[in-house]
């Protein structure tokens with residue numbers, strides 16, 4: 719019989735040998751999931767517990783898929799974002815830590831209490847749903863071109879009890895969303911098409927529509943900047959999450975579209991990851 723501790727140690731080594739990042743964290747979370755243990759720390763209370771054959775079989779399947787590059791969040795089926803649990807699967811992009819920082823910064827904007835907000839390219843709905851949860855009087859819409867993403871966003875709205883608070887629509891950028899808005903927030907696809915094949919194995923499990931930003935990576939973002947300027951009310955803000963080397967190009971797009979107060983803001987890795995601006 720294999721114990722929890724023996725499985726943790728042998729699988730951490732197995733993952734490390736196969737190039738899985740943070741091997742111990744991965745096996746801790748997978749095993750806790752299989753055993754129905756909520757908090758990772760609680761695994762340490764059951765180190766000597768033997769695993770049943772059924773538990774071992776389930777875990778083996780997860781370990782195999784993880785070592786082949788399937789994202790941890792897809793295997794767990796959920797992801798934590800800004801203190802809330804969201805469903806996470808292949809229907810939309812796996813939420814990234816940078817986007818948590820993006821939302822934290824947006825929540826500091828001096829917006830009216832009942833601000834009209836839209837999350838463009840909502841994916842799993844994390845940005846729109848977090849804004850709705852944190853700003854109970856805000857009027858929040860979210861749009862995505864992908865029907866799959868919208869279905870996941872709907873599942874997440876229901877999970878968080880926010881179905882009535884966020885209006886979800888299918889459409890191309892702001893074409894179906896007349897506004898006016900006080901905030902346009904968008905984490906749109908920004909990877910140059912030619913770079914996608916070289917990205918990590920895990921990223922290859924994200925939907926192509928969530929990654930592909932065209933030849934220079936900015937095809938979708940550039941259209942969004944123009945449409946946002948048309949839809950924002952005076953004093954309204956645009957907030958964009960962008961690629962690591964796109965700050966200068968995006969600042970030019972924003973300035974050319976007529977925005978003022980254009981600024982690039984760094985994420986916790988010191989990368990200029992966010993572009994903010996105001997419509998005057």
Ligand SMILES: C[S@@+](CC[C@H](N)C(=O)[O-])C[C@H]1O[C@@H](n2cnc3c(N)ncnc32)[C@H](O)[C@@H]1O
Nearest residue numbers: 811839840841862863864890891905906907928
């Ligand atoms: C990088 S993902 C971000 C998802 C989510 N906002 C997040 O931060 O995790 C980009 C999203 O934009 C959507 N998208 C791509 N092109 C779009 C378009 N033209 N109009 C609306 N949504 C689009 C994709 O389907 C995808 O869900």
